[in-house]
């Protein structure tokens with residue numbers, strides 16, 4: 001649905017957003033997500049458990065590296081992903 | 094008096110949710126209703142601040158304001174006649190939860206098509222898509238121009254905008270009138286007054302009272318509809334075979 005011809009709105013304004021553009025999205029778009037149990041999950045949307053089996057050394061490194069940089073481990077992981085993707089992209093090329 | 098829950102919501106910030114929630118709570122308290130105002134804006138707690146300065150200035154009636162998360166706010170239903178809920182300037186699952194359990198949700202919006210009305214329409218569409226009936230949501234035109242002429246044209250534009258947005262959605266409810274953005278309102282709010290308690294000789298209090306009554310009418314109408322639906326549902330549950338009786342108010 002594009003701009004409606006029969007709109008009574010002055011043409012200098014855009015018409016109201018149509019429902020199909022954003023059904024339900026308006027309700028989980030930004031801010032805290034408060035669940036029915038009243039808990040507030042992460043503002044960042046990082047609320048999924050990520051568990052895997054690693055060596056004790058790796059775990060220790062993750063923990064200390066995150067601490068040293070004053071970051072959460074999830075942020076460090078995301079840094080690592082970004083670095084990985086950069087290297088991979090260069091390799092593909 | 095029945096227990097009603099009336100949240101004031103709009104993910105768009107600064108549209109007057111807190112001002113209207115506090116004012117509505119005070120207006121209902123003036124009528125003698127037992128009112129609790131739940132402040133679910135944990136970050137700002139501006140309704141709490143309003144009530145503190147209200148107490149500080151000995152303004153009567155006292156309005157009970159309590160900090161709450163969404164779940165706690167929902168748990169307060171039934172503890173008073175009128176549970177008013179002030180919500181933060183974002184939309185989330187809590188918004189939906191409140192909408193589902195509310196009697197009537199008040200959605201204040203400012204006049205700008207681009208900055209106020211568009212996000213308001215997104216919220217309305219979202220709630221509608223989640224099955225919230227349009228008669229349970231009332232848009233209040235809030236913080237419109239203090240200049241009568243400009244306000245008229247702002248109102249006309251906003252009503253046109255919202256009417257067009259509601260086409261095919263069953264039509265969104267836009268409450269009559271508008272709340273002006275008056276310096277006297279701003280000053281009075283900061284001292285702990287509700288909009289109906291602020292006059293300064295310009296009929297501001299009367300105008301605000303008009304809006305509060307309009308909100309109350311929306312709340313009562315929605316309550317009646319909800320009770321009727323509940324009754325029909327109850328009748329259907331106890332006698333699923335012959336659903337269709339419209340009994341015009343027979344007891345349960």
Ligand SMILES: Nc1ncnc2c1ncn2[C@@H]1O[C@H](COP(=O)(O)OP(=O)(O)OP(=O)(O)O)[C@@H](O)[C@H]1O
Nearest residue numbers: 106107108109110111112182273274275278279282
């Ligand atoms: N009708 C009015 N006239 C004048 N000032 C107003 C009016 N309504 C609200 N204000 C002022 O505008 C500011 C924003 O209003 P308010 O805090 O009620 O908005 P809000 O929607 O609750 O914002 P938030 O999203 O941050 O919670 C406040 O300083 C308030 O005092």
Ligand SMILES: [Mg+2]
Nearest residue numbers: 110111134139
């Ligand atoms: Mg507020």
